[in-house]
Amino acid sequence: MLAKQFRAFKSTLDERGIIFSFSGYLSEGILYSLGDALRQKMALEDTNVTTIKKVFSVFVEQSQNIIRYSAEKVQGRLDKAVELSSGMVTIGSENGRFFIVCGNTILEDDMARLKGRLEILRAMGPDELKAYYKEQLREPPDEGSRGATIGLIEIARRASAPIEFDFDRIDADRHFFCLKVSI
Amino acid sequence: MDNLFIAATERSPEVTFDSAVGTLRIKGESYPEDASQVFGPIFNALQDYLVQAEGKALKVDFELIYFNSSSAKALMNMFQMLENAADVDIVVNWQFMADDETMKEFGEDFSEDLEHVTFNLVPVS
Structure with a gap:
């Protein structure tokens, strides 16, 4: 029963073209290890260098967004300051493209601003995204954003198709947020 | 003045700053x-150097x-800092x-606002 259950679980992931999927508490160390494995996997498959860099960049920005903004966090001190943020990062391939999906809980209060930003980015073409990136690079960061705007523009710039995003309400105060990027 | x-x-990245020679090198991934945390110490070292570097030169690789x-x-903040140091002869490679x-495009973007700083795009194979 045990093997059957988990084989079915793995088959579901395989059928969706998932290379790997991480769910749980994400740290900078996990980000580094997953990113390293991702680059090696793509390099072994002779993926072109530009594509590897784009996928890696989107993976890093998506993961760091979870680490910074997930509404489910544990913080504390062990031998050093530790910050763990809960979320999901999934990488796969479909229709000849790589895709990266991140998912995490966000607060109701942050939803409208995030949605607004993503809608603006989704509507922009490559030249507009490039110009917007350059403009934001020269701006002081928004309050409390720890550099969110520039990270989201970087994600949208590397995408080969318009970004996809969605929000699923959990309760009065929280949503599950997903962002999918194809490269 | 302290080296870094x-x-x-x-x-x-690896950071090497030699204040006697006037060279800064930043190499690797960031x-x-x-x-x-990474750029704070570089900013401080640069600031110390630039305030008393009048008539001197700085090469940044x-x-x-x-x-x-x-x-x-x-990095953008660092380029703005370099651009504002009008008395120092600065070359960026x-x-x-x-x-x-991607990296070529970043170089082009960063160089756009620079007038006092000489900015060289250096492709290597």
Whole structure:
């Protein structure tokens, strides 16, 4: 029963073209290890260098967004300051493209601003995204954003198709947020 | 004046600053979650150097393979700092792999606002 259950679980992931999927508490160390494995996997498959860099960049920005903004966090001190943020990062391939999906809980209060930003980015073409990136690079960061705007523009710039995003309400105060990027 | 050497880590670049010769080199990858931890010490060393470097020169070599968006922001701040040091003769060499369009484009973006700083795009293979 045990093997059957988990084989079915793995088959579901395989059928969706998932290379790997991480769910749980994400740290900078996990980000580094997953990113390293991702680059090696793509390099072994002779993926072109530009594509590897784009996928890696989107993976890093998506993961760091979870680490910074997930509404489910544990913080504390062990031998050093530790910050763990809960979320999901999934990488796969479909229709000849790589895709990266991140998912995490966000607060109701942050939803409208995030949605607004993503809608603006989704509507922009490559030249507009490039110009917007350059403009934001020269701006002081928004309050409390720890550099969110520039990270989201970087994600949208590397995408080969318009970004996809969605929000699923959990309760009065929280949503599950997903962002999918194809490269 | 103090020199600065910071060894590379998994997610941060190697930094070598020689204040006697007037050279700064930043080499590797940069994607720490908090870019200020990496760039803070470089900013401080540069600031110390630039305030008393009138009539001197500074050469900055960037040999970066990849950096995240918060590092890009820190790099932009660094270029603004260099641009404002009008009394110092500054040359920036922006090295990138010849087939790496992304790093070339970043170099072009960073160089756009610079008037006092000489900015060289240096493709390597």
